[in-house]
Structure formats: C-alpha cells, structure tokens
Amino acid sequence: MVGYIWAFLIGIGIIYSLVTGNINVINESILTNASEALDLILNLLPIIVLWTGILKIAEVSGLLDKFAKLLRPFLKRIFPDIPRDNKALGYISSNIAANMLGLGSAATPAGLKAMEELQKINKEKDTASTPMITFLVLNTAGVTLIPTTILALRVAYKSNNPSCIIVPAIIATMCSSIAGLTLDYFIRKKKRKWR
Amino acid sequence: MAIISKIILPLFVIVIIFYGVKKKVNVYDTFLEGAKEGLVTTFNIFPAIIAMIFAINIFLDSNVLGFIIDSLSKYIGNINIPLEIIPMALLRPISGTASLAIMNDLFKTFGPDSFIGYLASILQGCTDTTVYVIALYFGSIKVTKIKHALWTGLFADLVGIVMAVILTNLFF
Numbered sequence: 001m002v003g004y005i006w007a008f009l010i011g012i013g014i015i016y017s018l019v020t021g022n023i024n025v026i027n028e029s030i031l032t033n034a035s036e037a038l039d040l041i042l043n044l045l046p047i048i049v050l051w052t053g054i055l056k057i058a059e060v061s062g063l064l065d066k067f068a069k070l071l072r073p074f075l076k077r078i079f080p081d082i083p084r085d086n087k088a089l090g091y092i093s094s095n096i097a098a099n100m101l102g103l104g105s106a107a108t109p110a111g112l113k114a115m116e117e118l119q120k121i122n123k124e125k126d127t128a129s130t131p132m133i134t135f136l137v138l139n140t141a142g143v144t145l146i147p148t149t150i151l152a153l154r155v156a157y158k159s160n161n162p163s164c165i166i167v168p169a170i171i172a173t174m175c176s177s178i179a180g181l182t183l184d185y186f187i188r189k190k191k192r193k194w195r
Numbered sequence: 196m197a198i199i200s201k202i203i204l205p206l207f208v209i210v211i212i213f214y215g216v217k218k219k220v221n222v223y224d225t226f227l228e229g230a231k232e233g234l235v236t237t238f239n240i241f242p243a244i245i246a247m248i249f250a251i252n253i254f255l256d257s258n259v260l261g262f263i264i265d266s267l268s269k270y271i272g273n274i275n276i277p278l279e280i281i282p283m284a285l286l287r288p289i290s291g292t293a294s295l296a297i298m299n300d301l302f303k304t305f306g307p308d309s310f311i312g313y314l315a316s317i318l319q320g321c322t323d324t325t326v327y328v329i330a331l332y333f334g335s336i337k338v339t340k341i342k343h344a345l346w347t348g349l350f351a352d353l354v355g356i357v358m359a360v361i362l363t364n365l366f367f
C-alpha cells in the first residue's frame with residue numbers, strides 16, 4: 001500500500017512538471033532532497049535519544065508497569081469479553097501505557113503479545129474478535145501525552161513555544177478515542193440485536 | 196492551559212528519575228542504555244525518511260497540489276481550513292513518515308507558530324498510522340476478516356482531524 005502511494009507521489013509529481021514545463025524544479029529537487037532528509041533526521045535525533053534514555057529509566061524501574069496497572073480498572077470496563085485473569089489485559093495495558101508516553105518501540109511488542117493472547121480465546125481464528133477490534137480502535141486513536149518527534153521538529157524550526165500544542169493534542173486525541181470506542185460499541189450492540 | 200503544556204514535560208522527567216532513584220535503579224547507566232537504543236532506532240528509520248522526503252518533495256515541488264487546490268477552492272469557497280493540510284491528513288493513517296515529511300515542509304514554508312504549523316502539529320499528535328497498525332497486528336495472528344476494525348479506526352482519525360481544526364481555531 002505504502003509502495004503504491006510512494007510511486008504515485010513521485011510519478012504524478014514528475015509527469016505534472018513535464019506537462020507544465022517545470023522540470024528544472026524537479027531536477028533540483030531530486031538533487032537536494034537527500035540532504036533535506038538528513039537535516040530532518042538530525043533535527044529529530046537529539047530529542048528522540050534523550051527521551052528514549054529517560055523512558056528506559058521508567059521501564060527498568062517498573063514505573064511503566066505501575067502506570068499500566070492504573071489503567072487496568074478502566075480497561076476492564078471497555079473489554080467486558082476478556083476473562084479477568086487473562087494475560088491479554090496486562091499486555092493491552094502495557095501497550096496503551098507505552099503509547100501514551102511516546103514509547104513506540106516498547107508498545108509494539110506488547111501489542112502483538114496482546115493480539116496473540118486474544119487469538120487464543122478467539123473462536124473463529126480467521127475472523128477478528130470483539131476485543132481485538134476494540135483494542136485496535138483504542139490503539140490507533142493514539143493517545144499520546146508526550147509527542148517527541150513533533151516537539152523536536154518545532155524546536156528545530158525555532159518555535160517560540162514548542163510545547164504549547166501538547167494540551168490541544170491531548171484533547172483532540174481523547175475525543176477521537178472516545179468517538180472510535182463509541183462507534184465500536186454501537187456497532188457491536190446492533191450486531192447482537194440481529195442475532 | 197499554556198502552563199499545563201509547559202509543565203507536563205518537566206513533571207514526567209522528575210517523576211521518572213525520582214522513582215528510578217527510589218527503586219535503586221542505576222539511573223545514569225540506564226539512561227545511557229536507553230539513549231543508545233534510541234540512536235539505533237533513529238538510524239533505522241533514516242532510509243524511510245529519505246524515501247518519503249524524496250517522494251513528498253517531488254510531489255510538492257511540482258506544484259500539482261497548487262493546481263488541485265485552485266480547482267477545489269472554486270467549489271468549496273471560503274472555509275476556514277487551509278487546504279495545504281489535506282495531503283497530510285490523507286497520508287497520516289497510512290504512513291507516519293510521510294505525514295512527518297509534509298509537516299516538515301509546512302514548518303519550513305509557514306513556520307511552526309503559524310495557524311497551519313499549529314494545525315499540523317496537533318494533527319500529527321492526535322492520530323496514529325491506523326492502516327499500518329491494523330495490517331501489522333491482524334497480519335501477525337493471521338486474521339483476514341477484520342470486520343469493522345478499519346472503518347472504526349479511520350472514523351476515529353476523522354474525528355481527530357475535525358477536533359484538530361476546531362482546537363487550533365480555539366487555542367491560537
């Protein structure tokens with residue numbers, strides 16, 4: 001999918017500039033692009049390295065687990081179909097906690113483990129179960145408290161107040177999570193009625 | 196609100212370090228270990244960044260977007276959404292790197308403290324790469340019938356985009 005979009009962006013860009021006689025710009029663009037990518041990664045690098053260092057302390061000290069435990073009562077309510085002592089709930093809460101702190105590399109393994117556990121209690125193995133869908137909706141709505149890459153880029157472009165976007169971003173992400181969960185809830189309810 | 200935004204980061208740092216010291220973790224060495232992992236992660240995404248900056252810049256430099264925006268604005272008229280944000284909103288659920296590359300370009304053109312700069316920041320922060328995550332997670336356990344997972348996820352993203360527009364108008 002990404003491959004097609006990538007090819008599409010390049011294709012349409014070059015063809016359009018050929019048609020409009022603007023090919024000089026593209027020629028220059030191709031030659032300077034790579035160094036712009038280097039600038040971008042150099043802008044991101046310091047804050048990402050700093051933040052992964054800080055978060056490693058949270059991981060090793062057990063703070064991340066503690067944070068995940070705080071989320072569990074709330075998660076039990078939105079996942080009524082998962083048995084209480086099932087491991088999946090633990091993995092789900094670790095995944096959400098790591099995502100919230102912007103720790104993507106720790107979130108993915110926990111998320112995949114959660115899916116594995118959910119698959120064990122899934123009756124039809126090729127079909128998504130209810131808790132799987134709810135988990136992915138919650139996950140992809142992406143509640144992030146510390147958006148590291150955005151902050152890094154805002155600092156690099158000399159923003160007067162790089163962190164001022166944190167609160168509106170949290171509010172927006174809360175709204176999208178709630179909207180996603182609500183829609184998921186109603187779809188589930190409706191399907192039950194049909195049966 | 197502005198104060199909360201400024202306080203979150205220092206608060207996290209002090210809580211994490213204090214808790215680490217309390218639990219007798221060697222905080223300095225642990226920091227270095229994590230930082231090294233961050234270094235590796237960042238270098239691992241470098242090829243993807245090059246690929247996406249390459250494609251996005253060719254697309255943007257060709258000004259085909261200007262053509263599309265001009266033809267669209269005849270029909271849409273004057274609404275309070277900068278149309279430059281649309282490609283970012285469309286690519287965000289598919290590729291985090293692509294939307295990052297567009298955000299980079301918007302910052303370069305308009306500055307991070309412009310309306311578009313704020314909007315792009317909130318947009319990047321409030322949604323995730325829905326299509327990618329769903330493909331990866333369901334793929335890992337070989338589930339092929341995903342029912343309403345994709346549409347619900349994309350609906351949540353849409354709400355995030357709308358909220359980003361509303362909140363940017365409200366806050367800045």
